[in-house]
Amino acid sequence: MLDLTRLLSLSALLLGSVSTASAQQDPADPFSILSPQAEIQLTTPDINPVERPHTGVHTFRDAYLEARGNRGNIVTETLWSVERRTLSGELISTETRRLDFGDGFVRDRQADSDQIYDFATDRVLTLHAETVSSEPIAASAHRQMDVFTRFTRGGELEEIAGPGGVSFERFWIEAATGIRAAAVELVRQEAEDGTIEVRRTPDGSAIFATTPGRRGDNTYYDQLSRWMRHTLPIHPDAVDAVGNMGQLPDSFSFLVFSPSSPDGRRETWTLTESRGTLADFPWPATHTAASAGEYALTNDTIARLVSRGLGAAHRPEVTPTTENFIYASQSLMQAGDLPGAYLTLMQGTQHEGECLPNTSGELCSAMTRVIIAGLGNAQFQEIANAIANRASDPAALIEALRSYIGRRDYAGAAANLMTAQASARLSETYSASEVLEAFAAAAEIDPAVPLLYWHAGRYAVSQNDIETAWLLFDLACALPSATSETPRRETGALVERLRNISPRFFAAAQ
Template structure:
């Protein structure tokens, strides 16, 4: 069903556009951070508590270990080791055999769940309108359990809570006991109960209403048993049981060794991400300020604009002025009257009105909202061979193609070229991040958002291009506090 849902997607929720919440800042730690920087930013991890389980899925068992601490949850299984860092709001995937790790934003996890829930709701409504039996495969309980967030615009599923004589909590939906939790005699430290429930939200397929109810846990669960439907594909239910094996205090040390090497795409092996891997060295150098000769200065832009104006290369002057605004937030609003080499943006625009190619670019930008197809055709017709920063026009072209859901691979290549052209312009990171959100690859989207927010001088002259992502994260944290 997942392929059906994605192929039939009719509503793309560009989440950055709906958030108006203020007060959230860019991440303290970006994907380029070293292990030592992460450890220092997290600080003293405090006392930790280890819980070992045997996890059985449809009769196949494997060991797993959960370590709870005031600021994080560490999860270790046979094939994966992850730290959910709630202080830094990062998810750190560790590969001990390579002594490497990748650190991702926690927000991509939640953004994807919300986006997919909106998608499932749309599909459910569409199928019901068609009187299709497939609508029952998008059951509000099982989708909510799979994603960890409720379906929007749907009533809460009717879940009955039971309590056995031994303290076992049962949760029944539609006549089926979907979750059962039996307590042990080991008291769960009060300060860490929230962390245990957060572990369940991220890793166990239980409905968020049940996760909320389990916040009252006083004892470490002896068993946790639940039923879920992979991708809501009824009736192929799966049964999962966690059986407690041991508990105890854990080593009071942050789980990421200081000498492990950051590899931002560790554990992400898709061949589709090869272009992203190719961009990584460029982005890593840019965040360090070492790509080329560093971020281009306003003085350098002004000098190049002056040369272009004197040589009557108006399109070049216009694209340089636009790029200066994108990178540094400098709108060239005023000039010193004594400085004849300075040109204001209104002056450049006035000159552009008398230049055919510059006029075509400006007109295409005005057409974006009303006639994206015409805007795209106009940009494609602009001769840009003599423009030093033609990648800027390419980025505008790519965004027009993406808005029309056309020539996606070409659009992605154009945006990658824009980052190579100027890896210090955070707009390009926003654009390519939005591209990946539309493709449901939220983890890669946040990789670009976070690189863009890690650039030097990102907020120069108030040019906080990715402030919309900051606000969206604040909105997610406010709306789904259980994940943070």
């Protein structure tokens, strides 16, 4: 007869640990995107949360246009002459830039890049020959925040050393990144002809100047200023000092000090053409959503991971069901493979959420049956104990799972995912390639697990691969399993943090 006290205590211990990832992230977790960061003050009052349509790296054209909703089809096509000169007036370079302004978007047409900054969905789309890639604006804001934090120690340094021994005031790093530690006092002056100049001191050079437009045929200045935030090194407080002029300016100029221009340069944009036309949102009907190979991913393992996630997001009907996991677990139990049966049901919790004591549901009931059957089984006890103690001893978990990671069933998926998470915590022992390979191996077996991409993204952040991280976050939020609630909630929290710190990367609050 079983020892009932022992059974209940062991069941509580194991059921309290069967989920490998679905609980709320620990703020002290070094791999958490919500871990404490240097305190940075808000740049503008424009911080109210804004509900955006849910789109992602997986979204095809029709679904993307549906998410944008019914919007106007008037587009203003503009042509700009751009000059760069030294501070003594010597010409450095010239070019022509074409920008199209539509309802909620700015299209930046360049010879080597055709990008749409879509503030209606907070995405940046890149048009390729036959496809469109899509990245969240939050990734750009996150990258700039990371650069600012690293170079200025969270806004503490007043002088930042550049290459070749050149140093720069923090102001110019703030201009380059669009992130600033505290409000900067600037002087705004308006000339008789309407030109607005912003200076750091009354007698200093204009760091930003703009001549209001004469045409009065558009209202796109706010979108222009938000596009500037992504592409031009103008200090956010200088843009705010000008205010919203409504119409596009006839010209604007700004001062730059950077590693490429240590002695300074002035860049001037002059509007040479502007005409309105009727046009649809510029995602061509002939273009589909890009594959993983068309993103700038850092290595082939990440490309495999993203590719599997895209496949799962595009085919939600292949997501495993409760019955799939229970049937697979029962088959393993009948074959005497209790550890495999246990790991299989743990993989099920990656889709349905963790089993806790007194939790009802078919999957959790099946988990209890495996635990009862496993009492006294040495192999089962080894796996169960290693999982129960994984937070305090990740190395032991990796060792216990070593003989299971080669399996190509659900038990192998669970073993690889837990190995990936444990090895990520032991970064001094395991290389990034080893960690990512474990994530990819788990995705190749069961690609529809939201928390797999969520944790892989968190690891990518720890490796400073922020752009990849946000593609993985996209996938985590897109997959239909119940556990996608965790990445959706925490990604939303991070987006709002980024909006608060750097609002002009995003659409205006409404």
